[in-house]
Amino acid sequence: MGSSVYLYIVHNMISQPAQEIRELRKDELTTAAELLARAMCDNPIFVQVFGTDRDRRQKALTHCFLAFAPRLQRRGYVLGAFRDSLLTAVCGVAMPGRCKESLFQRLTILPHLVRGCSPTMLIRAKRWMDEWFRLDLQEPHFHLGPGATDTHLQGHGIFSAMLWDICTRMDKLGTTAYLETDKLVNVRFYERFGFVTVQEGQVLGIPNWFMRRPAGKTSA
Numbered sequence: 140m141g142s143s144v145y146l147y148i149v150h151n152m153i154s155q156p157a158q159e160i161r162e163l164r165k166d167e168l169t170t171a172a173e174l175l176a177r178a179m180c181d182n183p184i185f186v187q188v189f190g191t192d193r194d195r196r197q198k199a200l201t202h203c204f205l206a207f208a209p210r211l212q213r214r215g216y217v218l219g220a221f222r223d224s225l226l227t228a229v230c231g232v233a234m235p236g237r238c239k240e241s242l243f244q245r246l247t248i249l250p251h252l253v254r255g256c257s258p259t260m261l262i263r264a265k266r267w268m269d270e271w272f273r274l275d276l277q278e279p280h281f282h283l284g285p286g287a288t289d290t291h292l293q294g295h296g297i298f299s300a301m302l303w304d305i306c307t308r309m310d311k312l313g314t315t316a317y318l319e320t321d322k323l324v325n326v327r328f329y330e331r332f333g334f335v336t337v338q339e340g341q342v343l344g345i346p347n348w349f350m351r352r353p354a355g356k357t358s359a
Contacts, residue, residue: 158297159221160304163229165209171217171229172204178287184321187343188263189256199256203264204285207231214238215281220288220301228297230286232305235314238275238282263343270342274349276317281309283318302332309354316352321345 163171179185180197189196211217214237220228256264275282283305288298309316318334320326326336326348334350341347 158227158300160218160301161221163212163217163219165212167219167226168208168212168217169205170226171219172201172208174226174229174289175204175285175287176200178290178293179285182321183345184267184342184347187345188267189260199260207285218301218305220297222297226289227292228286228288228301230298230301230305231284233282235279235281238280267343270340271319271347274319274338274340276315276337276349276351278315280315280317280351281305283316286318302329306332306352309352313354315354317350319347319349321347323348326350 176197180193180200185196185200189199208217208231211231211233215231215233218230218232219226286298286301288295306316316334318329320329321342323346329350329352332352334352336348337351338349339346340349
């Protein structure tokens with residue numbers, strides 16, 4: 140990690156109340172799903188999948204993340220950042236060899252979207268998930284995501300501190316990390332932590348970037 144990123148994180152950790160980063164308990168997953176739905180509601184891929192009605196889109200995303208979070212916890216862990224006991228950011232991490240779900244497993248998440256989605260939305264959701272599955276990194280890796288800071292707290296270095304924690308874990312284990320994003324500003328952010336774009340592509344007509352991070356970048 141570059142020295143400017145390190146100083147930025149340290150500055151934020153000193154100038155703001157202490158932050159706790161830990162794995163979430165099962166009883167905290169609902170709060171985590173609601174946070175992710177709020178924070179990621181306006182991501183281009185989700186607007187494309189779930190439509191322009193923001194309230195409906197956020198409800199659909201909440202159902203999606205509520206179904207996805209326990210499955211991710213079984214395949215890895217869901218990390219949360221807390222400040223004064225308030226959950227401020229979330230990031231899921233799937234363990235090497237456990238990030239890919241079978242077609243049947245991916246299909247079982249679709250019924251959770253029925254209450255908030257039209258049949259057209261369900262078809263688009265399946266196409267989105269299938270494409271990310273197809274482009275997933277083939278080598279063993281930790282798979283990051285979904286991850287976000289709550290909307291009113293973005294820009295305060297919270298997710299930077301969380302990502303620093305995750306990258307440090309990856310480096311200690313000597314393992315590659317991987318993620319997808321549909322926002323160019325996120326590409327620039329992840330590059331500061333050693334992620335490199337290994338593929339770009341259109342998913343449902345939305346530009347997506349697929350990023351890999353070899354172990355050892357944090358100490359660098």
